[in-house]
Amino acid sequence: MALRILLSLLLLAASLLLHQAEGVDNPASDCCLKTSQKTIPIKLVKTYSIQGPESGCVLRAVVFTTKKNMKICSSPTDPTVQKLIKSLDNRRKNPSQRKPKRQKRKQV
Template sequence: MALRPFLLLLLLAATLLITQAQGIGSSASDCCLKHSRKAIPSSVVTSYRIQGPESGCLLPSVVFTTKRKRKICASPMDSAVQKLMQDLDKKAKNDKSSKKGQTQRPRRKPRKQRRQRA
């Protein structure tokens, strides 16, 4: 009877080892393997993120996201990439500051209050 809990524990340990070996739950599954050599037009890019050893990836890269939700990997050392990153940072900063001054309007007109009958 003591064999059953041991087998269950062994099965659980084997399952954990297999999932770790397959990389399930790993954030490194979307790492860039190479950089794009083509120029990236600023009109199609909406955002970026930086990946490197701290995020579990071997190749340091800047990952741009396009309007069509595509990912483009670029070298962080490229001057055109750095300029594009600065432009996106300025645009994000301007968007935040312009939204601060706006007041939100109600989406629909408020209901008229019902008159209480005496």
């Protein structure tokens, strides 16, 4: 009986150690490993964030989130990326200046 309790405790301790080793709460588990060189149209982008050592990631990158919730990693030194960031910041500051969405025509 004592052997079963000891084995149960060892199993519990081992599973707790494995759980910590997996890095479940590690913010670096969703880091970009490389950046894309493709130009991203602003109409597809919803938001962006910046990753780097301060967020637990090795690579410094701009992570754009599209309207379909896809993540695109880009180089923060790319001039087109910097222009896109400025456009998104302006969109956030001045939401009234955004173009209204076109309404679909109703078929009669």
